[in-house]
Amino acid sequence: MRATIKDIAKVLNLSPSTVSRALRDCSSVSKKTREKILHIAQSMDYQPNLTARGLVSGRTQNIGVILSIETRDYSSLQIFNSIVVNGIFEVADAANYNLTFAKESKKHQTGALQRIIDNRDADGVLIVNVVSEDILAKLTIKNIPVVLIDNHFDNLQSYAVNNNDRLGAYLGTKHLLSLGYESIGFIGISEHAFNRECEMGYFQALLESEIRTDPNFLAKGNGDLGSGYDAMIKLLKINRPPRGVFVVNDEMAIGSIKAIKDYGLSVPEDIAIVGMDGMPFMEYFDPPLTTVKIEVAELGRTALQMLLGLIEDNYSGNHQIAISPRLIIRKSCGYYINSTLTK
Amino acid sequence: MRATIKDIAKVLNLSPSTVSRALRDCSSVSKKTREKILHIAQSMDYQPNLTARGLVSGRTQNIGVILSIETRDYSSLQIFNSIVVNGIFEVADAANYNLTFAKESKKHQTGALQRIIDNRDADGVLIVNVVSEDILAKLTIKNIPVVLIDNHFDNLQSYAVNNNDRLGAYLGTKHLLSLGYESIGFIGISEHAFNRECEMGYFQALLESEIRTDPNFLAKGNGDLGSGYDAMIKLLKINRPPRGVFVVNDEMAIGSIKAIKDYGLSVPEDIAIVGMDGMPFMEYFDPPLTTVKIEVAELGRTALQMLLGLIEDNYSGNHQIAISPRLIIRKSCGYYINSTLTK
DNA sequence: CTGAAAGCGCTTACAG
DNA sequence: CTGAAAGCGCTTACAG
Numbered sequence: 001m002r003a004t005i006k007d008i009a010k011v012l013n014l015s016p017s018t019v020s021r022a023l024r025d026c027s028s029v030s031k032k033t034r035e036k037i038l039h040i041a042q043s044m045d046y047q048p049n050l051t052a053r054g055l056v057s058g059r060t061q062n063i064g065v066i067l068s069i070e071t072r073d074y075s076s077l078q079i080f081n082s083i084v085v086n087g088i089f090e091v092a093d094a095a096n097y098n099l100t101f102a103k104e105s106k107k108h109q110t111g112a113l114q115r116i117i118d119n120r121d122a123d124g125v126l127i128v129n130v131v132s133e134d135i136l137a138k139l140t141i142k143n144i145p146v147v148l149i150d151n152h153f154d155n156l157q158s159y160a161v162n163n164n165d166r167l168g169a170y171l172g173t174k175h176l177l178s179l180g181y182e183s184i185g186f187i188g189i190s191e192h193a194f195n196r197e198c199e200m201g202y203f204q205a206l207l208e209s210e211i212r213t214d215p216n217f218l219a220k221g222n223g224d225l226g227s228g229y230d231a232m233i234k235l236l237k238i239n240r241p242p243r244g245v246f247v248v249n250d251e252m253a254i255g256s257i258k259a260i261k262d263y264g265l266s267v268p269e270d271i272a273i274v275g276m277d278g279m280p281f282m283e284y285f286d287p288p289l290t291t292v293k294i295e296v297a298e299l300g301r302t303a304l305q306m307l308l309g310l311i312e313d314n315y316s317g318n319h320q321i322a323i324s325p326r327l328i329i330r331k332s333c334g335y336y337i338n339s340t341l342t343k
Numbered sequence: 344m345r346a347t348i349k350d351i352a353k354v355l356n357l358s359p360s361t362v363s364r365a366l367r368d369c370s371s372v373s374k375k376t377r378e379k380i381l382h383i384a385q386s387m388d389y390q391p392n393l394t395a396r397g398l399v400s401g402r403t404q405n406i407g408v409i410l411s412i413e414t415r416d417y418s419s420l421q422i423f424n425s426i427v428v429n430g431i432f433e434v435a436d437a438a439n440y441n442l443t444f445a446k447e448s449k450k451h452q453t454g455a456l457q458r459i460i461d462n463r464d465a466d467g468v469l470i471v472n473v474v475s476e477d478i479l480a481k482l483t484i485k486n487i488p489v490v491l492i493d494n495h496f497d498n499l500q501s502y503a504v505n506n507n508d509r510l511g512a513y514l515g516t517k518h519l520l521s522l523g524y525e526s527i528g529f530i531g532i533s534e535h536a537f538n539r540e541c542e543m544g545y546f547q548a549l550l551e552s553e554i555r556t557d558p559n560f561l562a563k564g565n566g567d568l569g570s571g572y573d574a575m576i577k578l579l580k581i582n583r584p585p586r587g588v589f590v591v592n593d594e595m596a597i598g599s600i601k602a603i604k605d606y607g608l609s610v611p612e613d614i615a616i617v618g619m620d621g622m623p624f625m626e627y628f629d630p631p632l633t634t635v636k637i638e639v640a641e642l643g644r645t646a647l648q649m650l651l652g653l654i655e656d657n658y659s660g661n662h663q664i665a666i667s668p669r670l671i672i673r674k675s676c677g678y679y680i681n682s683t684l685t686k
Numbered sequence: 687c688t689g690a691a692a693g694c695g696c697t698t699a700c701a702g
Numbered sequence: 703c704t705g706a707a708a709g710c711g712c713t714t715a716c717a718g
Contacts, residue, residue: 002463004695015705020697030703047461051403052695054394055710062441073426073640074623082425083416089444093453098405098464100441101432110436118390120345121441225627254627280417281624284568284597297416347711358689363713373687395711398694 003044011040062100063092064122066113068129069103076251076279080296084128084149087300095308104131117142124307127151145310147303152193159310161303164322165194168292169201169246171327172274176244177209179334181272185217185242187231187252198248217242221252228252232259243271250277250291257332268334288330295323346387354383405443406435407465409456411472412446419594419622423639427471427492430643438651447474460485467650470494488653490646495536504646507665508537511635512544512589514670515617519587520552522677524615528560528585530574530595541591560585564595571595575602586614593620593634600675611677626673633676637668
């Protein structure tokens with residue numbers, strides 16, 4: 001059987017209280033007895049029972065991570081989420097917290113989510129991606145601290161960590177402009193807050209170059225490859241299509257490159273493309289995709305640091321944090337063709 | 344404050360014991376009092392404190408999931424692992440278990456892993472991918488049930504769930520043969536047990552077609568794209584290169600396709616390629632990759648079911664289970680070119 | 687069918 | 703600096 005505090009106390013003829021104190025390094029224990037206790041504890045291979053500790057502290061040492069149940073295996077979102085979780089894990093582990101996953105959809109929610117809400121099976125919760133306002137409300141009522149990740153709520157009261165989408169679109173568009181292209185298109189996505197941010201970055205870049213925006217140069221998809229293809233076809237059918245296009249996610253960017261090729265044109269010679277996300281394998285496509293890489297793991301790390309502060313009741317930073325993405329130049333933007341000009 | 348069993352007992356003038364029994368549906372409580380208790384419990388929004396339950400049951404309701412610390416974000420392995428975890432989660436959630444992640448490398452192991460081993464912070468453990476034998480030994484000593492996932496140990500005593508790699512290589516090779524190609528190459532990986540299984544599947548398929556194996560047609564990489572490229576270059580330099588090549592993972596398959604293109608040849612017209620894995624985005628490459636898809640989530644599900652049986656001490660199935668992968672035909676194998684023959 | 691008591695392994699005021 | 707006692711919220715023999 002596993003040794004307990006009582007066992008150690010008995011061996012040394014001390015009280016459990018003293019042993020407990022010594023083990024946790026309380027200053028009120030004499031050096032001599034502390035050393036005796038530590039020594040015996042080690043020789044008996046004593047390790048505290050975390051559950052018992054949790055019962056008296058009222059803490060679970062769990063962080064709930066709520067994800068959308070609908071995420072398909074191998075999808076971009078799945079990949080995004082798993083990297084976010086990596087970042088979360090790093091911080092959680094250092095702070096001695098476990099992660100408790102939970103998933104949710106309109107119709108169904110996992111047992112884990114019920115345990116978090118009903119039984120308070122987490123000291124705090126991270127909500128990744130769009131999850132219903134309903135869940136957020138329930139957690140708030142139960143007084144469980146929450147931080148949103150990549151949730152483009154317009155709710156300024158929530159604590160949230162997002163990619164700086166506006167900056168991302170700005171960087172992507174600016175890069176195309178810096179390459180000398182004068183007509184730049186935009187393929188967005190039908191997701192309000194996110195798309196609005198991206199559009200603002202795009203417009204700002206154009207404005208700085210004093211280029212008027214052409215409403216025909218704006219197209220939208222739903223985020224997947226096929227919709228990026230369709231959106232690009234629309235742009236291609238315009239009288240004089242844009243010379244460069246910023247696409248708000250990599251998957252649609254790949255779709256739009258396919259559309260351009262199928263149209264008998266080439267990337268970047270005829271139309272240059274810049275995506276956003278940083279999905280895997282994108283450097284292996286033909287041409288390798290230039291993209292604005294989101295610091296996904298950093299989103300997770302930052303969010304959990306914030307949440308930990310909230311749990312300890314000593315967070316005093318901003319309610320909302322935006323993490324800067326960064327441009328990764330590959331070939332689809334034409335940088336290496338134009339490099340004589342720009343380098 | 345949250346209602347406790349005591350609170351309910353007080354309201355109804357009953358003992359906590361009876362309330363506890365009623366709440367857990369023990370048969371020994373009269374229908375009448377049970378109903379009263381359930382009613383009050385609901386009106387007081389009572390939910391059991393899981394920590395307290397855990398303390399008396401000696402269970403943590405945690406399943407430890409050990410992963411390699413070295414896995415890079417966005418790598419194939421990272422994607423593989425996250426899908427395995429999806430499968431594990433499904434089963435865990437249905438059985439009311441939480442997942443506790445832990446990571447490990449030769450030099451370093453996370454706090455979570457120490458908690459699992461030292462403090463028994465999990466009722467059972469799943470080890471995904473190659474993790475040191477040392478960890479396995481420690482868990483065994485502590486009497487913590489373990490199931491390995493995708494760990495190609497040669498240890499027949501361990502409980503393990505793996506992809507049926509031999510079958511995978513067999514299916515891939517057989518498919519190439521069925522397309523009429525008579526010389527088939529093999530690009531393997533320097534990982535003993537895994538590679539041996541793949542080779543056996545490859546040889547078996549050749550044998551059934553009475554094709555002699557040419558040792559020059561065997562090449563090896565380390566798993567990443569560049570190494571697949573190099574391995575293919577080796578095969579291309581042979582006097583008469585193989586007409587089709589089975590590559591043991593998708594990433595190297597993509598690398599080998601690139602090598603073929605750079606060599607001025609085309610896929611599948613000159614050399615046909617079949618990979619194995621089922622990584623995302625592979626259908627978008629040029630040409631879309633034919634591959635043997637591993638049922639990754641199923642590996643996770645099966646392993647946890649096995650582990651749950653072990654924890655409950657009622658598992659009586661095989662120690663080792665191999666999950667069958669399945670062929671996904673796309674364009675890199677030339678099926679659609681040869682379809683007049685084969686359809 | 688119900689209750690009183692002991693216990694799971696720890697922590698923490700309160701005394702001394 | 704140390705100990706006795708109470709308690710965290712539940713479960714479970716043992717009696718009746």
